[in-house]
Amino acid sequence: MCRNPRSLFEDKFLMYADIRVRFAPSNTGHLHIGGARTALFNWFFAKHHAGTAILRIEDTDRQRSTEEYYDAILAAFDWLGLEWDEGPYRQSRRMDLYKEAADKLLSSGAAYRCTCTPDEVNAMRERARAEGKTPKYDGTCRDRYDKDPNVPFCLRLRAPDVGKAIVDDILTGEVVFENSQLDDMVIVRTDGTPTYNFCVAIDDIDMKITHVIRGNDHLSNTPKQLLVYQALEETSPKFAHISMILGSDKKRLSKRHGADSILDYKERGFLPEALINYLVRLGWSHGDQEIFSKEEIVENFALENLNKSAAVFNPEKLLWLNQEYIKSADGDFLVESLDAGLRAQGLSPDVLTHKSREGIVDELRTRSSTLTEMIDGARFFFENEVDFDEKAASKFLTSENSGLMLKLRNELSKIDMFSSENVKSAFHRVMEEEAVKLGKLAQPVRVAITGGTISPGIFETLSLLGKDRSLHRLDAALARVNQ
């Protein structure tokens, strides 16, 4: 098919003009990995097209919705650094809108009052199932005009018995559903509250949503919502049903697979930029590029590049990405994180200068895949007494090594400027005198200074710890040997 460039341009212009998308979680739980990814896709799609990103909280389930989760969801977005252009809207505050729409549908005849009890409806479904038919409401109340107004009723939307409902999905293409499979869905419950599939459609119409980007699990809901659009004579938005995230067992991601809440990742020392990068790359790609700044994602994001198949959540790769971000993170940010982490553990960052702490995070950034790891790795600098790893201590803090250590201690004590260069020179003087290799000297010293066998380079470590604290620790270790 040959089209001229102009019409192509107009097409595209029409499609992407005044883009409005929404992310619509319910506040019945924390913002989790899957939800966050959906939110991200919506947000980046909007930003890429200079459109509007809307946050809407679906809190029509009065039983399960809580204010705590509402706050937690906002806090999660706050941490991620995602700002919404509109909202948060709350469905619980928009009841008049749904009522109005329901009345309209009732008076147009698209909806009807149903006085069947839930038990009766269940019985219908059982019967249909037993007969091998699609379990659904049988339409008993569709044409019952002699209703007793005192009998409680709910509102149902009349679904066509024949024909097809076609969902035109940006990712999947046309998905065809037989109308005969569709139920006369309840749009207003007996207690007068509107239902999910109804509110969603009404809100999307009211908010002039142009693109609905949501999880694949909503694909089968879509024909139901389409019915609401039809009944109201509204045009439907475009849909993009994105793949889901699976756990390593290929099952739906859940609490079993580790931290589920976004805020948990904050607690575990992840950087929001890394999480965003990882989540967006899960199902989306741009050539071979792995690391994207937010700006780069905005620039390159396109729904067309989304993968249709489900993706398995891979914690190792997230860890790797997080370390990449830590490696290139701003030094002041890392020092602040370190300080906060130390204080949380009852340690005082101020025993070392800000400059020293800068040096410490620089040494640790290539050794930490999370901020938590970085803080753990820095602990020994700030503790007053070295916490010895017994195995390391008994191997290296021996009388055999004490002579070497004492010699080094004395060399170190002569240094004025306790720079890593000068510390290195001291080491070399001892090594030459005693004719030993660096490894022979460095490991005992490392254990004496850090309590264990793992740390940044020994010269840097000593220099960063400072002369007084270093000599003190060496003395303490020597005392321990001589015990």
Added chain:
RNA sequence: GGCCCCUUCGUCUAGCGGUCAGGACACCGGCCUCUCACGCCGGUAACAGGGGUUCGAGUCCCCUAGGGGUCACCA
């Protein structure tokens, strides 16, 4: 079970009829080295299966299998 969606290395993916099927994580070697990391170099590893269409198929069509989703007066 009905309906719907999906299927390239273990994992995330590139690929948009002609590629030695590329990259990344993980893994395994090597180099660097005071430990641990970082870094650098190299390696193992995939088109679910079967039919078509085509000169030619990972790419298009059909079937099978497997995985997932959904079938509420929950969202």
